[in-house]
Amino acid sequence: MPSDCLFCRIVAGELPSSQIYADDDVVAIRDIAPQAPTHVLLLARKHVASVRELGPEQAGLMDRLFAAGAKLAEQEGVAADGYRLVVNVGRNGGQTVDHLHVHMLGGRPMTWPPG
Amino acid sequence: MPSDCLFCRIVAGELPSSQIYADDDVVAIRDIAPQAPTHVLLLARKHVASVRELGPEQAGLMDRLFAAGAKLAEQEGVAADGYRLVVNVGRNGGQTVDHLHVHMLGGRPMTWPPG
Numbered sequence: 605m606p607s608d609c610l611f612c613r614i615v616a617g618e619l620p621s622s623q624i625y626a627d628d629d630v631v632a633i634r635d636i637a638p639q640a641p642t643h644v645l646l647l648a649r650k651h652v653a654s655v656r657e658l659g660p661e662q663a664g665l666m667d668r669l670f671a672a673g674a675k676l677a678e679q680e681g682v683a684a685d686g687y688r689l690v691v692n693v694g695r696n697g698g699q700t701v702d703h704l705h706v707h708m709l710g711g712r713p714m715t716w717p718p719g
Numbered sequence: 720m721p722s723d724c725l726f727c728r729i730v731a732g733e734l735p736s737s738q739i740y741a742d743d744d745v746v747a748i749r750d751i752a753p754q755a756p757t758h759v760l761l762l763a764r765k766h767v768a769s770v771r772e773l774g775p776e777q778a779g780l781m782d783r784l785f786a787a788g789a790k791l792a793e794q795e796g797v798a799a800d801g802y803r804l805v806v807n808v809g810r811n812g813g814q815t816v817d818h819l820h821v822h823m824l825g826g827r828p829m830t831w832p833p834g
Contacts, residue, residue, distance in 0.1 A: 639832035655789050656798065658782075666781040667773075670806070674770050677808070683771065686809020690833045691785070693792070694801020698829050707833065714813050717754035718805045718822065719833040 611647050611703035625679075629665060630672040641711025642680045642687070646673050648704040654693050655704065665704075673708045682710030690718065726762050726818035740794075744780060745787040756826025757795045757802070761788050763819040769808050770819065780819075788823045797825030805833065 613619045615631050624644065625632035635643040646669045652662055670689065677683040687710030692699040698719065728734045730746050739759065740747035750758040761784045767777055785804065792798040802825030807814040813834065 655785050655804065656792075658786065658789065664779065664782060666785045667779060670770050670781045671773065674773065674808075677771075682811070684809070686807070686811035686814065688812045688834065689770065689806040689808065691804040692801070692829070693789075693804065694799070696797070696801035696825060696828050697803045698831050698833075699801065709833070710811060713811050714807070714834040716813055716834055718813075718824070719803065719829040719831055 609651060609703050610701050611705060612651050615647060615649055625672060625676055627668070627672065629668045632672060632676055635707065640709040640714070642677075642682045642709065644673070644676055644680070644708045646676070646706040646708060652704040653702045654699060655691060656693060658704075669704075669706045673706055677708060677710055680710065686710065686714075688714040688718065724766060724818050725816050726820060727766050730762060730764055740787060740791055742783070742787065744783045747787060747791055750822065755824040755829070757792075757797045757824065759788070759791055759795070759823045761791070761821040761823060767819040768817045769814060770806060771808060773819075784819075784821045788821055792823060792825055795825065801825065801829075803829040803833065 614621045622634040631647045633645050635645050673689050677687045690707040729736045737749040746762045748760050750760050792802045805822040
């Protein structure tokens with residue numbers, strides 16, 4: 605765990621966050637700059653920089669991040685109308701924290717293109 | 720496999736597509752209305768309507784879709800600069816085909832919000 609990683613520090617409880625869910629692999633918080641009425645971040649509990657670094661030791665992690673996203677969409681009441689899940693990778697992708705996370709946005713119609 | 724599912728028919732080769740990758744679980748094609756210089760669709764080979772329908776029988780599927788996305792980003796030459804992976808769920812998410820797929824967009828800076 606890089607000690608200067610923002611999301612590692614949030615997962616460890618060293619920094620405040622509006623945590624709404626946690627399991628063995630995933631911690632979910634609200635985005636501090638929400639882009640939709642519901643905007644949740646699903647963080648990998650263990651540090652992985654991005655999907656580019658996923659290997660055998662992270663088997664099942666994307667499954668669990670998306671399962672948590674679907675579960676939270678239900679919990680937040682946006683599942684029936686629909687929502688968007690987004691993973692940013694690198695500079696062109698708009699990744700601002702180098703710790704794997706999935707954005708879940710709902711509560712409004714999402715437009716196309718996706719940014 | 721619903722016989723009227725567009726992506727099932729593409730996976731089965733019943734409809735033409737610009738297929739660029741295939742493995743046991745994933746078929747990748749180019750989006751017919753690209754929203755970025757590189758815009759690839761990663762289709763689940765077996766029919767699943769959306770992430771809302773994922774269960775134990777699809778264990779590992781999200782992992783494999785994202786692994787294929789990362790691999791194709793390298794192959795397409797957009798990995799170093801970055802890219803965005805998007806999963807639309809339902810009407811508000813902008814899901815237009817009820818067959819699980821992941822969009823991979825790169826080759827330009829993606830903006831925020833993601834739609």
